[in-house]
Amino acid sequence: MQAFDFGLLKITPFSVLDILLLAIIIYQLYNLIRGTIAANIFIGLTLIYILYFIVPEEKMPLLAGILKKVADVGIIAVIVLFQQEIRRFLLLVGKNASLQRNKAWWQYFFGKAQIEKDNYARIKPIIDACKSLKQTRTGALIVFAKYYDEQFYQNSCEVIEAKISKRLLESIFQKNSPLHDGAVVIAENKIKSASCILPLTEKTDLPTQFGLRHRAGIGVTEANDATAIIVSEETGEISYAKQGRVKMNISFAELEKLLNKDF
């Protein structure tokens, strides 16, 4: 393979690929921790590492010794502190490598129109339920899990295992229903569970009106390969969370598009 020689610097196609892949990984990591408390931890760790390299060991042995100790356990600290982010990063890599590709093949073989028709039939009861929940200002949190992680969801949920229906969703979220608190989880084309307590996002830059329901809706999409619809009890507004980001006040046409893509 041809290499370009600029004096000391030798650039080969592999070094370009190397830099490109590293840039993609850094960008994805930045996206995952942007606006979270992990970003501050990352800045803290980077500062400690910079200090470790610039503090002269012979002249300042005490500080250099402490920094060396911290730097030595750095990789373990990174794994412990960034557990959630590493999990999300690996999920992202796995998802891009398998599910998206399968979907494309599926569409190629079975035709886009037929798939969209089938999808609409699956999505309709959910959209109808959201319309009714919005109208009655009933708070709701519906999670769409690409992979139903039993350990993650079942510890804090009531198992349902039922066909998706507008009436069932409405009755679960009705204020006097014993299951209305918490989230409904939909996976494998079924309502798998209700009343789920989900992890809350640690994001610090969210709108002030976002309370626990919105935080849980965003949190679950950070920790899992999942998306979430949040219906606000206060305003009736519908928000949609995906990969730790949230789209606020979306229309039903938008919701249909998003579900078509993600569900």
Ligand SMILES: Nc1ncnc2c1ncn2[C@@H]1O[C@H](COP(=O)(O)OP(=O)(O)OP(=O)(O)O)[C@@H](O)[C@H]1O
């Ligand atoms: N960890 C959690 N997992 C799932 N659902 C939760 C969790 N914490 C709270 N909730 C749900 O959120 C409700 C409280 O919502 P809160 O008023 O704090 O949220 P909000 O984001 O302001 O939404 P709203 O606009 O509907 O008021 C609880 O009654 C419960 O159903």
